[in-house]
Amino acid sequence: MATYIIGYTLIALVVIFVIFVELVSHKVIFTKSPKIQMIFGHPLLRYSIRRFGSAIISILLAITATFFLIRFKVDANGGESFCSTIVSTWDKLKNQPAIRLDLCNKMKANLGLTDNWFKDLFTYFYNILPFPKTICLSYFDVDTNAMSFSDCRNTIMYLGRAFFVAGSNGEYVTDLLFSKMGISFQVGIIGSLIEVGLGYPMGILMARHKDGVFDRIGNAYIISIDAIPGVAYYYIWMILLCTLIGLPSSYVSNPADPMHFVSILPAALTMGFTGMAGIALWVRRYMLDEFNSDYVKFARAKGLSERRILGVHVLRNAIVPLVRSIPAAILGALLGTFFLEKIYGIPGIGILAYQVETASKLDVYVLQGIIIISALISVVSYLLGDIVTAIIDPRISFSDD
Amino acid sequence: MEEKKKILEVKNLCVGFLSHGKKMNVIRNISLDVYKGETFAIVGESGSGKSVFTKTFTGMLDSNGFISDGTIMYHGQDLAKLKTMKDWMGIRGRKIATIFQDPMTSLNPLLTIGYQIEEVLMVHSKPTKEELDAYKALSDKEKAELSANKPSLEELEEKYYKQEIKYLYEGKANFIQKLLAKRSAKRRAKLTKSGKPHGMLRREATVEAIKLLTKVRIPQPAQRVKDYPFQYSGGMRQRVVIAIALACRPEILICDEPTTALDVTVQSQILELIKELQREYKWTTIFITHDLGVVANVADRIAVMYGGQIVEYGTAEDIFYEPAHPYTWALLSSLPQLGTKEEPLVYIKGNPPAFTSEIIGDAFAIRNEYAMKIDYVMDPPMFKISDTHYAKTWLLDKNAPKVKKPAIIENLRERMKAAAKELQREEAVFNE
Amino acid sequence: MNKEETMVSEVSEVKEDRLYIEAEPIYRPENASRNNKKGSKLKEHDGTSLSTIKGDKENIVTLSHVDIGFKLGTDLRVVVKDFNLAIKRGEIFGLVGESGSGKTTVGRSIMRIIPILDGEIRYNGHLISGNIGSKRAKELKTKIQMIFQDPSASLNDRANVDYIVSEGLRAFHLYKSEEERLEKVENIMKRVGLRPEHLKRYPHEFSGGQRQRIGIARCMVVNPEVVIADEPISALDVSIRAQVLNLIKEFQKENNMTVIFIAHDLSVVKYISDRIGVIYGGRLVELASANRLFEMPLHPYTRSLLSAVPIPDPQVERYKKVVTYDPMQHHYRWDDVPDFYEVEPGHYVRCNHAELKKYKEIISKEKKGGKK
Structure with a gap:
């Protein structure tokens, strides 16, 4: 019940907000109140809403496309090859085609697959579109030939269930993804913070003392990161961090264990140290551009101190083109990186995607779920990037006129 | 004189x-x-x-x-x-x-016009270390005297408040703005009254910035301080740059x-x-x-x-009416204002020296149609023409041949006067 | 007369507080009418070359009722409104x-760099604005060339001078053999005062004046009939300006070219042009022969431009008064709107009837004064 109340209230609020913003910005209501015009009629707000709206549509299109692609795979060869992968006794029941087909159909029903693609598509859309609904599913255990369980859940977004991915048995895809994302995010966010926290100062110092000792060392580091292939580099860091320093080289899954946090560190540090090279490279480059600009010369002529010029003028302007990528870096941390997770045995979302793709049994909804989540994340992070850039760069205007 | x-x-x-x-x-x-x-x-x-x-x-x-x-x-x-x-x-x-x-x-394209002026005012008004030390060295009695010399706290507050309302809000402030102005006026009054050397506060600097923008004749300065450079035309920006220079009080x-x-x-x-x-x-x-x-x-x-040297200097009258150096002649005669339709315009042939090799003799010699042999060998000294007027050319040497200036700048003064009169006459006709 | 009556009745409905109302202009170059719009454009294709002169013999480029604007989001900002101009064959026209x-917008619209919203542009009587087909557009580019303001920005940094200069020749296949191309390029280099060995160098190795001369060489090598020079000397030192001006003038005389010289400085234009048009706010405000414009500037904006030209004389300059122009000073009223009128033969001014009367008086007075 609570899900329904909260869900519909949220939807109503969003709809009212969007309508209000559109009306204000089209100067239909509150035409005489400059304050409300300024806040709700802000071009940036309208731009974000429209951008988000169009992004949702493109995500839906992408989902439709992948849905059909997966269904092609499922129904290829009259569905036999797919049946043979999901029914474990398929080969044994060679002589009883009717039974094994029945089993296969029951298994498909578990997954929510029928013969009608379009019906399935609409069911899927109904399930994923964010409004409250009750989802009930009975699971027929093929091996024991009995209804194993049947449960219901009030949910806002239902991404289906996972059956085959290691350790999951009828688990909700949303739960699965969120738990995996949580793990990936822990690593990713620490990694991103190290990236930004070390990359920016490094770039600034390199630009500040151009051609100095630090600049040379930094450049050497950046070039070496660029030159060595990523995987090799990860292993080099692993040796440095785990073998030489003695950090744990495998993931401790129990969050209560004090070693849990420490076991994340090697992966996060590896990610941070690698990523910071790219950031430092660009910060240095943009800073040097700004240092040579006329307004910096004028700022010097005004009698400002070098420290002030660096902090207030150069840094701010150099960061403008870089800020766009920060939301993407933070949100991208949710999706994890496959190599790092594999090397350090972290059961994150990168590994999950890998498992789904390589598993003998195709877990349709997990795959779809990963696609939806990563699409949403990239859309939101680009939108945030645009908004952040617009906030710090006054020259960018989203207005129509 | x-x-x-x-x-x-x-x-x-x-x-x-x-x-x-x-x-x-x-x-x-x-x-x-x-x-x-x-x-x-x-x-x-x-x-x-x-x-x-x-x-x-x-x-x-x-x-x-x-x-x-x-x-x-x-x-x-x-x-x-x-x-x-x-x-x-x-x-x-x-x-x-x-x-x-x-x-x-x-x-700076990313900072408001106001900020770029305020920054200078605030940075430059910051007390130096010596000033601060001098204040610290004062006894309590002297400090009290310093603040006693100042007008009363209320008076100062009133003055600052009025100033902020006048400049920041052009005399029309709403409730919140009044509150803000009051708060800042209080702070400023306290600081001033204490007599301690201090830099300009932000709002004080904004008031100054608006005054400066008024000085360089930017319309509606109270609103325009919040604008960014890209919202200004070239001429307006140069005015802002001048306002910043004013803020420096150089x-x-x-x-x-x-x-x-x-x-x-x-x-x-x-x-x-x-x-x-x-x-x-x-x-x-x-x-x-x-x-x-x-x-x-x-x-x-x-x-x-020319060529990293001063070849001629003097009062404006000296340079325009009695130019002595061939380079000045050339510069003057290449002005398009002096050109006539019938003849091609005068220009200086060649390029200025590139400094990559050492310059021997007069740097201008190779482009100079009045150049003499000595110009290629020896750098001329500065010859004095009058108390105010000096030129660096061998033509002024007593052994040099007498050379006539180019005709185009010969009677510059008379011609320009006539042209100016013509302009004035025209204006008079229109203003009738 | 009839027209003006209808105009008045139309405007009288408009609110009183609008002081300034635009009306249908009376001045029109021959050979153009506003009705001749979009629908009839395609009929203009008659397959003849752009060089054959159709109709009007005197004018080479005519702009009639040209509107040019830019889209800013959903907003259309019209920069040039109802622009009429006829450029005579073989003249240097200063804008x-x-x-x-x-x-600059006008110049670029002739080059078809900026599309026009309304009206038409003709070259030798052939329509060259709007949809004229790619073949004709290409042909036009061999006839009209442009010299740009900033010599360092308009030359490709990564290409050597040889490539830059012969680009036009290559694009329009204006040579038969490699030797012929090289000969043409070397000739043009000599003409602009550069040496043939400069061909192997890159733009950054040259000074500003030399770069502008490369720009001129690039433009002149295809032997165009019309050259649009868009502030070619604003970025140059005074001492070099004259050189570039002379060069343009020489080329014009030699090949009997037509030059449209765009500038912001009247003193420069005076020397080089035969006729001068003064443009303000997207409209021509005065048009006269160069000498006449300087002798008898009528429009207040022209006078303010003239007074802004610095005079190389310290004493005169110190007491000079700069005239400032404010468009509101006209006090145009709805019943006497400004238009482009001929005040004396060949001298047009944008004014209303009251001003026209005043200007005519001034001119007749001046003529009497001259007779004395």
């Missing part, structure tokens, strides 16, 4: 640049005096070293440039000896300010081609503004340009630069 | 105005 006070004395200044391991002498032995309160113009083609020359006054040479010889005396201090940023901090922007050529790029203002990037109409307005503000603030202007026509308006004295 | 007045 009363003795004018020298504000800047340049003696035998030489500036070199290191480029690809080679040393180039870009400024070659310049001696020059600038007097207090005058407008001194330096004219020359690009590549003559005029910008480099003035950059030495504020220590803003590019990193590969250095002063190899000579002195620049300013209030008994040799600017040529200053090396570190710290040494320059007291001079650059505070005593000697610069306006650059391109107003489009001189302002003794010397160096204008490095301030109007080259602007339209003629805007150019005349900006020149007028600089002249007017100079009268009010009584600074000394050093004006750099490649266009002799422009400086006729503003300059009291003019120096013509 | 003067401040930045933002639309002078």
Whole structure:
């Protein structure tokens, strides 16, 4: 019940907000109140809403496309090859085609697959579109030939269930993804913070003392990161961090264990140290551009101190083109990186995607779920990037006129 | 004529640049005096070293440039000896300010006009260490005396409050704005009353910035302080740049081609503004340009630069009416204002010297149609023509043949007077 | 007369507080009418070359009722409004105005760099604006060439001078053999005062004046009939300006070219042009022969431009008064709207009837004064 109340209230609020913003910005209501015009009629707000709206549509299109692609795979060869992968006794029941087909159909029903693609598509859309609904599913255990369980859940977004991915048995895809994302995010966010926290100062110092000792060392580091292939580099860091320093080289899954946090560190540090090279490279480059600009010369002529010029003028302007990528870096941390997770045995979302793709049994909804989540994340992070850039760069205007 | 006070004395200044391991002498032995309160113009083609020359006054040479010889005396201090940023901090922007050529790029695009002016005001008003120490050394009694000399707290508060309402909100403030103004007025009054040396507060600086924008005639300054440079036209931006220079309250203002990037109409307005503000603030202007026509308006004295040297200097009248150096002749006669339809315009053939190899003799000799044999061998000394007028050409030597100036600048004065009269007459007709 | 009556009745409904109302202009270059719009454009294709002169013999480029604007989001900002101009064959026409007045926009619209919204542009009587087909557009590019303001920005940094100069020749296949191309390029280099060995160098190795001369060489090598020079000397030192001006003038005389010279400085234009048009706010405000414009500038904007030209004389300059122009000073009323009138033969001014009367008086007075 609570899900329904909260869900519909949220939807109503969003709809009212969007309508209000559109009306204000089209100067239909509150035409005489400059304050409300300024806040709700802000071009940036309208731009974000429209951008988000169009992004949702493109995500839906992408989902439709992948849905059909997966269904092609499922129904290829009259569905036999797919049946043979999901029914474990398929080969044994060679002589009883009717039974094994029945089993296969029951298994498909578990997954929510029928013969009608379009019906399935609409069911899927109904399930994923964010409004409250009750989802009930009975699971027929093929091996024991009995209804194993049947449960219901009030949910806002239902991404289906996972059956085959290691350790999951009828688990909700949303739960699965969120738990995996949580793990990936822990690593990713620490990694991103190290990236930004070390990359920016490094770039600034390199630009500040151009051609100095630090600049040379930094450049050497950046070039070496660029030159060595990523995987090799990860292993080099692993040796440095785990073998030489003695950090744990495998993931401790129990969050209560004090070693849990420490076991994340090697992966996060590896990610941070690698990523910071790219950031430092660009910060240095943009800073040097700004240092040579006329307004910096004028700022010097005004009698400002070098420290002030660096902090207030150069840094701010150099960061403008870089800020766009920060939301993407933070949100991208949710999706994890496959190599790092594999090397350090972290059961994150990168590994999950890998498992789904390589598993003998195709877990349709997990795959779809990963696609939806990563699409949403990239859309939101680009939108945030645009908004952040617009906030710090006054020259960018989203207005129509 | 009363003795004018020298504000800047340049003696035998030489500036070199290191480029690809080679040393180039870009400024070659310049001696020059600038007097207090005058407008001194330096004219020359690009590549003559005029910008480099003035950059030495504020220590803003590019990193590969250095002063190899000579002195620049300013209030008994040799600017040529200053090396570190710290040494320059007291001079650059505070005593000697610069306006650059391109107003489009001189302002930081991401900061408001207001902030860029306020920044200067706040930074420059910050008390120095000595001032703070002096205050700390005062006894409590002296401190109390200091604050007793000030008007009462209420009076100050009232004054500041009125000022903020007047400038920040143009006299019309709503409830919240009044509250903000009251709070800030209280803070300012307390600080002032205490007598402790302190820098300008942000809102105080904004008030000052608005006053300055009014000075440079930007309409509706209270609203425009919040604007960004891209919302201004070129002429307006140059006005803002001038406002920033005003905020520095310099003794010397160096204008490095301030109007080259602007339209003629805007150019005349900006020149007028600089002249007017100079009268009010009584600074000394050093004006750099490649266009002799422009400086006729503003300059009291003019120096013509060529090949890293000053080849002629004198009062504006000397340079325009009695030019003595062939290079000045050439510069004058290439002005399109003097051209007539029937003949091709005069121009200076060739390029200015590149400084890559050492210049022997007169640098201008190869482009000079009046060049004599000696010009290729020996650098001419500065010949004195009158008390104010000097030129560096062998033509002034007593053994030199008498040479006539080009016809186009021969009776410049009469022609220009006639032209001016014509303009005046026309205006009179229209204003009838 | 009839027209004006209808106009008055139309405007009288408009609110009183609008002082300034635009009306249908009376001045029109021959050979153009506003009705001849979009629908009839395609009929203009008659397959003849652009060089054959159709109709009007005197004018080479005519702009009639040209509107040019830019789209900013959903907003259309019209920069040039109802622009009429006829450029005579073989003249140097100076177009003067401040930045933002639309002078560059007009030049570019002739080059078809900026599309026009309304009206038509003709070349030798052939329509060259709007949809004229790619073949004709290409042909036009060999006839009209442009010299740009900033010599450092308009030359490709990574290409050597040889490539830059012969680009036009290559694009329009104006040579038969490699030797012929080289000969043409070397000749043009000599003509602009550069040496043939400069061909192997890159733009950054040249000074500003030399770069502008390369720009001129690039433009002249295809032997165009019309050259649009868009502030070619604003970025140059005064001492070099004259050289570039002389060069343009020489080329014009030699090949009997037509030059449209765009500038913001009247003193420069005076020397080089035969006729001068002054543009303000996207409209021509005065048009006269160069001498006449300087002798008898009528429009207040022209006078303010003239007064802004610095005079190389310190004493005169110190007491000179700069005239400022404010468009509101006209006090145009709805019953006497400004238009482009011929005040004396060949001298047009944008004014209303009251001003026209005043201007005519001034001119007749001046003529009497001259007779004395």
